Amino acid sequence: MMEVIDFPPGLTHYLSLGALLFVLGLVGFLSRRNMILMFLNAELMIQGVALNFVAFARHRGNLEGQGFVLFLLAVAACEAAIALALILVLYRTQHSLDVSVWQNLREEGLDPTLDEEPLPLGPLEEKSPVLTPAGIGPQQPEETSHV
């Protein structure tokens, strides 16, 4: 029989969890090189912030922090949309999600960072079958009527 733990989590616990999420995201952002995972780590940082806001809102007894979190989530969703669109375009040009592929811009005379274990390239995109453009009717000889 497990003892039911009567242990109300307080502000400190929420804040610790928020800070933990934030730091995990930060470390992940700085150490990952897969573009999607980098973006998800940034999102993790934002979730840590959201937890902080909600915990503080409860602690302070007002709803301003809760309101802030709603805006936060909406903006995070916007950024996710842009991120996925951008990453898709980038993947199509290089067939890789590795950020270290993108090193064309750097200080003059500086060598690119060499990746010892590069991420495997993704499969080349298969050519999707091309359909006849819809909406264009086949050319037909003009109807002429001789009445």
Place this chain on the structure above:
Amino acid sequence: MDMDLTLSSSSPSDFLASVAPGFPEFFLLALGSLVFLGGTFRQDRPLWGWISFFGLVTALALALRPIFHSPMEGNAYHGPLVYDGLSQTLRLLTFLCGAGLVLMGWEEGDSTHIAERNGLILFATAGASLCVAANDLATLFLSLELVSIPTYLILFLTRGDKFGRESTLKYFLLSIFSSAMMLFGFSYLYGITGSLQIPEILAILSQSSLNPVPEAVPTARLVGLVMVVAGLGFKVTAVPFHFYAPDVYQGTSHFGASVLSTLPKIAGFAALARLTGLTFETNGGVFLPFESQSSYLFWILASVTMTLGNVIALWQTNLRRLFAYSGIAHAGYMLVALSVGKEVGATGALAALVVYLWAYVAMTLGVFAIFIYLDKKGKHVEKVEHLNGLAKTDPVAGGIMVVLLMSLIGLPLTAGFIGKLALVQCALRRGLESAITEAHPNSELRLFFGLSIMILVNAAIAGWYYLRMIGALYLRKGKDTHPSNRPVAALVTGFVCVVVTVAVGILPGLVTRGIGEVPWHGIKSKAGMANPMDKSPMEKPPGH
């Protein structure tokens, strides 16, 4: 300020009254949406160009009407938007900057997404303009994102090759990373004070610096300050957070670089000024929301930023990369104003910041407008040597460029000079006043005298690379003759920027209305101390 932590009891009509002054921005947002919608039917350069341009001019005219910027009775500190002197002058700057961007891009880039690009400029302009007036953390965050998100798309649309994509990727990832840092700081500021209203947060923080407070509060306040400065430091390219700027500027087009170097910086500096309490009215008392920690933090940022930016710029050959470092250096000068702060009654810091921001935006926008003007399909203006002999082949563009470069160096009669003079004055004042009033005078005196000397030395270093460009314009021989069909709109933008630069340089009072004067005179001698400071440090122009 009372410590009432319950929900503010404002009624919906109060709320409407407090957001009503933001009407010009809401108009721009609506117009931007219309332009987006229209872009699905037509991609027509002149049509969307004129609509966006007239929209921005209308917003500018609306913003000048007193009804849209008069502070609300009793509402001034509780609405989401506040229209004080800072927001009025920077709002005008933002709208002018947006109109300039639309004009510059008139014939630039490809036409396939011209409606979207103009709509995005409208959005970003509205965002920057809301940000300079933001009075609570939620509005501040949303308006900063309203600048950032259109900027990502502009970066992507304006240059489609691999360099453009790489710069978009770098800017996008680091921008959301910095937003997350700033938000973490916001959450702690909210947690300490229980409010999202910036004036209330600052008031509570300054009280708690006087009264005994719980042990955790100073640490949490420091975490909040550092995180917020880190996040906003990215927007203004302060040095540890500047790494993206050279790469992104180089990889994008002239147009993308001009957007990046103006709108986010206006927004970022306005946000920093508000959050450090520069705009906050005190009744003559000492106002220390972050004790003196913020002052020393900005001191370090300012000195490192301006020195590193200028020194690395000496080696650059790519024009946009060079102007990225030049922008970093100018951000360093502006951080001086934040370091001087408001602690010992140095009231001129905000005015100095605003003058320099006007100067910086006018100069940078003008330079990029001339680059766009010179840039032709097939022959890009990428390197300094591409400017060779411009004064002969195209005297008008060459002349505009020379005036702007002189302002960037900081020669008299230009805004760049008056801005640097104001910043040096503020730093000297801060040093002297703290020497008179504080217990440990010498350290502060040395710190801020050192800062003002650093500005002068940096102006001299910067003179080298700007003079190299002036040399290329006048002394070198160019290859090509004056080509026809260059975009006149970009030239007009450059000319307007020159007019603004000279006007602010001669009459800086034009842009500092309502935020106090720059203290041109020395400090009032207290304690019988003779006025030891005159304008001598800047009598001879730096840069030779």
